[in-house]
Amino acid sequence: MGKIVYEKSKGLTDTPLHYCPGCLHGVVHKLIAECLVELDILDKTIGVAPVGCAVFSYRYFNCDMHEAAHGRAPAVATGIKRALPDSVVFTYQGDGDLASIGTGDIVHVAHRGEKITTIFINNAIYGMTGGQMAPTTLPGQKTTTSPYGRDPAHCGMPYRVSEMLATIPSAAYITRVSVYDIPHIVRAKAAIKKAFQMQIEGKGFSLVEVLSTCPTNWGLTPIESISWLKENMEPYYPLGVYKDVSASEGGN
Amino acid sequence: MGKKILMKGNEAVAEAAIRANCRFFFGYPITPQNEIPEYMSRELPKRGGVYLQAEAEFAAINMIYGAAGSGARVMTSSSSPGISLMAEGISYIIGAQLPCVLVNMVRGGPGLGNIAPAQSDYNQAVKGTTHGDVHLIVLAPSSIQEAVDLMYDAFDLADLYRNPVLVLGDGMIGQMMEPVEFKEATNKKLPPKTWAATGTRNSPDGKRRIINSLFMEPEDLESLNLALQKKYKEVVEKEVRYELYKMDSKLDVIFTAYGTTSRIVKYVIKKLEEEGIHAGLIRPITLWPFPQQIIGEYASNSSAKAFVSVEMSSGQMVEDVRLSVNGKKPVYFYGRTGGIVPEPKEIISYVKSIL
Numbered sequence: 205m206g207k208i209v210y211e212k213s214k215g216l217t218d219t220p221l222h223y224c225p226g227c228l229h230g231v232v233h234k235l236i237a238e239c240l241v242e243l244d245i246l247d248k249t250i251g252v253a254p255v256g257c258a259v260f261s262y263r264y265f266n267c268d269m270h271e272a273a274h275g276r277a278p279a280v281a282t283g284i285k286r287a288l289p290d291s292v293v294f295t296y297q298g299d300g301d302l303a304s305i306g307t308g309d310i311v312h313v314a315h316r317g318e319k320i321t322t323i324f325i326n327n328a329i330y331g332m333t334g335g336q337m338a339p340t341t342l343p344g345q346k347t348t349t350s351p352y353g354r355d356p357a358h359c360g361m362p363y364r365v366s367e368m369l370a371t372i373p374s375a376a377y378i379t380r381v382s383v384y385d386i387p388h389i390v391r392a393k394a395a396i397k398k399a400f401q402m403q404i405e406g407k408g409f410s411l412v413e414v415l416s417t418c419p420t421n422w423g424l425t426p427i428e429s430i431s432w433l434k435e436n437m438e439p440y441y442p443l444g445v446y447k448d449v450s451a452s453e454g455g456n
Numbered sequence: 457m458g459k460k461i462l463m464k465g466n467e468a469v470a471e472a473a474i475r476a477n478c479r480f481f482f483g484y485p486i487t488p489q490n491e492i493p494e495y496m497s498r499e500l501p502k503r504g505g506v507y508l509q510a511e512a513e514f515a516a517i518n519m520i521y522g523a524a525g526s527g528a529r530v531m532t533s534s535s536s537p538g539i540s541l542m543a544e545g546i547s548y549i550i551g552a553q554l555p556c557v558l559v560n561m562v563r564g565g566p567g568l569g570n571i572a573p574a575q576s577d578y579n580q581a582v583k584g585t586t587h588g589d590v591h592l593i594v595l596a597p598s599s600i601q602e603a604v605d606l607m608y609d610a611f612d613l614a615d616l617y618r619n620p621v622l623v624l625g626d627g628m629i630g631q632m633m634e635p636v637e638f639k640e641a642t643n644k645k646l647p648p649k650t651w652a653a654t655g656t657r658n659s660p661d662g663k664r665r666i667i668n669s670l671f672m673e674p675e676d677l678e679s680l681n682l683a684l685q686k687k688y689k690e691v692v693e694k695e696v697r698y699e700l701y702k703m704d705s706k707l708d709v710i711f712t713a714y715g716t717t718s719r720i721v722k723y724v725i726k727k728l729e730e731e732g733i734h735a736g737l738i739r740p741i742t743l744w745p746f747p748q749q750i751i752g753e754y755a756s757n758s759s760a761k762a763f764v765s766v767e768m769s770s771g772q773m774v775e776d777v778r779l780s781v782n783g784k785k786p787v788y789f790y791g792r793t794g795g796i797v798p799e800p801k802e803i804i805s806y807v808k809s810i811l
Contacts, residue, residue, distance in 0.1 A: 246656070247655055248657055250526070250653055250654070250655060252522070259670065262666050266664065267655070267664060268653035268654065268655055268656060268659075268664050268665045269653070269666045269667070270521075270525050270653055270666075271552075271666070271667065271669065271670055272518065272521070272548075273545060276515070276545065279510065279514075279515040279518035279521075280518050280521050280525075281522060282482075282508070282515075282522060283480075283482065283518065283519035283521060283522025283523035283524070283526070283528075283530070284522040284523065284525065284526050284653075285522075286480065286482075286506045286508060286519070286522075287480055287506070287522070287523040287527070287528040287530070288526050288654055288655070291526075291654070291655050308511055308512060309511075309515055309518075311511075312510075312515065315511075316508075
């Protein structure tokens with residue numbers, strides 16, 4: 205027998221993922237699971253699942269999980285963390301959940317400096333409900349509720365969550381990454397790990413926005429979706445660190 | 457028992473909650489219940505607890521959901537419009553079978569209404585708080601002392617049945633001052649919260665916990681509903697509470713009233729007695745489960761000519777009284793709304809008009 209060079213993270217259950225082919229949720233799930241195991245916090249972590257494609261993520265993360273109402277994951281996470289301050293708490297939310305119905309929740313969880321971590325999957329569309337327009341949908345982008353393309357004169361321009369949250373004083377770490385190729389996956393994992401470390405060190409609220417794809421509702425193949433993300437989403441939602449209180453403290 | 461002290465209803469409710477070992481409060485300001493969060497923000501940090509002001513009622517109830525799922529003894533308080541905003545979260549808490557205590561110091565409605573006492577949220581509390589086939593256990597105090605006593609029971613009932621318990625007061629109960637005496641915590645033997653999600657390192661069986669109200673398979677969701685209904689049947693069998701006042705004499709009329717209104721009715725009964733009209737009162741303390749059986753028994757066996765339900769609403773509890781009386785006697789209704797507390801003389805004159 206040869207040496208094992210790769211195996212599925214113990215941070216994930218054996219339940220098969222329900223996500224569509226080419227969807228990047230699975231990649232992000234894996235990165236979170238690996239970080240929880242590598243930081244040795246899996247057994248004290250409580251995750252909060254959203255309403256959206258990741259609604260069943262409580263089946264996949266191999267830790268205690270709490271399924272929240274649409275947009276309310278940060279409030280649920282607040283209740284958990286305040287009741288169990290020694291635990292590690294994260295929310296996993298899409299852009300419909302976080303940037304539309306849950307805008308107030310995410311702003312105030314950052315505003316209070318709750319010591320939780322949010323992984324925010326931005327793919328510029330509602331996935332689970334079948335491809336409706338999100339606040340993050342790009343101008344001209346066709347969805348089932350913007351069939352002629354999003355018209356900014358009708359419903360405004362998409363807003364940038366990370367940039368907005370970075371203006372909030374008690375936010376500790378806000379960064380935008382993507383997972384469309386190996387170098388970006390490596391960087392995304394480092395960001396997710398850092399976000400959890402910031403929580404463990406009690407620095408405050410941390411959020412990692414992950415630019416992602418939705419081949420099914422974008423009407424593109426997985427490979428075309430990655431090209432579309434790079435050509436359309438990345439210019440509007442630039443990758444980078446928007447807030448890092450550890451940097452100003454002379455840390456990494 | 458401690459000594460009697462004069463306290464405002466809202467503050468007494470908050471103190472009773474802390475003495476009942478509630479250590480977590482999440483809420484949002486709304487009149488006429490603000491003294492509850494204010495008291496909690498002052499006292500909980502000193503007594504090993506956590507007070508947190510949410511950005512909105514819908515956030516507060518979801519903080520409750522999170523803390524309750526973590527095994528905390530937790531509560532919130534609000535007033536009518538705020539409870540409407542909490543409705544969605546309450547359904548998730550019931551679906552996930554979690555305990556918590558809610559207090560509604562009811563104000564006049566609809567809409568922004570006003571901040572005066574009302575009982576216009578009876579139907580909301582008892583029949584239609586939220587979506588799904590669910591119930592809250594609803595306790596309705598008629599004095600500050602009773603509000604205090606019921607707070608202890610509210611937490612125990614919530615833990616016992618793993619269901620939210622609503623204490624339904626009104627602006628009068630919240631704002632009025634009365635002498636109260638606090639008992640020690642009941643320390644009732646309750647089932648351990650082995651279902652709580654506190655991290656697998658704390659799990660008694662090493663398995664992970666999922667706090668959830670989503671069941672995609674119809675059979676699974678029906679199983680949850682059957683479990684809820686089984687629990688509710690037990691609540692109906694065991695937890696009905698009511699007070700009988702002057703129900704022992706030869707009765708001409710039977711009043712039904714709860715909370716603030718019941719106190720006015722008691723005065724009315726004394727006044728009617730002076731005029732030779734014999735009246736009694738059945739006062740529901742649990743609005744759900746409703747004391748249907750005792751009302752039904754009096755409807756069958758009493759000499760009373762009629763029932764009269766007196767409420768600060770347009771006639772909500774009266775529907776449950778009619779169901780309980782089941783056509784055996786006429787059921788009349790007298791109510792005022794908009795924050796008007798009915799005067800004894802108007803109730804007396806109404807009763808005379810129907811007898």
